[in-house]
Amino acid sequence: MFKGIDLFSDTVTQPSRAMKEAMMNAELGDEQKGEDPTTHALEEMAADLLGKEAAMFFPSATMANEIAIRLFCEPGDELIAAETCHLFFAEAGGPAIHAGAMARPIHSPTGIFSAKELRDTYRWSKGPHYPISKMLSIENTTNVGGGHAWPLEQLDDVMHAAKELQLKTHLDGSRLFNAVVKTATTAKRIANNFDAVTLCLSKGLGCPIGAILAYPAKDFVKVRRLKQIFGGAMRQSGILAAAGIYALQNNIDRLAEDHANAALLAQRMHNEITEIRVENSNPSTNMVFFEWHDEKIPPNEFLQRCINHGVRFSHFGEKRFRAVTHRQITQKDINTVMETLKEICLEK
Template structure:
């Protein structure tokens, strides 16, 4: 199943940890397993505090609510997950206005365009309060934002008294690609959300990290959104294993993504949309001469036991993860080759 790394099931070690987790009431701050996860996450990312939330979507929304007031403006990419795939929550719930600028092919936002998007003091304008970046950038092929770029973007934001929030759903994948400590990518940001339930293989949850003052505000926002959980240590226990064990093995997923991309690129009628994968995502398209749409082709592949995501008329997204081994890669290439015979 290559539709996403969200399909990952918890490992046996995670299941055992969940069964044995020490529990308390987290709304009272008394679940020791949740507290440990939050402290671990904050330490790994170089922040003062962390907050366990149900999803990356909730974490991003909470961050925007904590940084912004109603009517404020947040700069983000036209391909940002927060803009495209979070149901407009920043506007619907927070009354915050997205100011979008184009993502570059490498996932970045042009610094000059960011500077131009920052509102002046004219009373006709909303106040620019937040810059939001995504690393890795999903719709740019899993592109990785570098440490240098993140620092420059943060410096630009802070120069104008604007906060930087990092949607780091797959930030550990970015660190694996760059072969750096994840702190190098997160320290410049004022806040960051990362997912436990994607490449890190936990069943549920994300962690939002930032300063103690910010997390205290975020805690109130989480409660208002109905995100307070009671004996949540059952879930947090898997997150601890994810941080301790899974973040160190992500390079294996990236290597398999490279082999998968190479194999697909060699099939007549198929081509890579973003070249060699930057992390664990492969975007591949079919030539227009192939009769099927991507959705129809995905249905045919599913009958062969290969599940992939159709993300356009002729485009697929395939995501490698813990449960995709070398044999899975070989089977997938072979199944696509059968599709290519109609070319």
């Protein structure tokens, strides 16, 4: 475990004492038998928040995403999504492995695209030769695209086009509540037209484990069976679901602090460190992407020196780094990060 200021991801958050107390007090049963009351309570709460008929608790957002693809795609069907999305980038080829789905990426470095770009990517040719464009997945907020929340009108336009094209639609809302806070709306409003929604509990919301997949109630038997096939059916999962309930009741509004800390970091990096090029000095949510440009300290060494000084970032691409703010990062930490970066610059 990294002991310093860990900006690697919001996945590094540790459960708070109050969350652990909620976990300790949870009423438990056998989830595989449908007998865990706390898991049921979380599923009902999540379905209600997302405005969906049904929701199921999973161990990870990756599993929830992959099951959504299995639900909608047959082998050879096309899954349309931004080229930078987690489904294509970091699920180890899961769409091909589990569903036999073909990736049909939309060229979009930010992860956000227009209805026209969706229509241009959709495969219009029909007939026995052609794969079938079956499903659209949208990441909100985007991760490696830059931590952006989708503008609501643009999302509506794209969803309208998706319905016209008769695509099944999935929202990878692993960081949905960051988008909710950024766009000052509700989760229901963002999730509104999607057939299925993944919501991760173990990122900015601060749970140790867990994700939700919301889906149409008519698919319950299929989703439940897929959960079993994927090895995601659990036993006394209420101990984890209790953390999810706690997070949904207590940890949403505070995401605004993470956004403010990311903005502070981005602005200070932009203004004070000439070796750093910040991609967006006014970040949308809790992610700051930046490039390190210095001839004397190559990018890998920059990363290692930061770690040696007690600050950890993640590394994407040759010079591209990401800092993610979360529940355990304070404004004081941001000031310490800036001092560290200045010390590293002086070491040259």
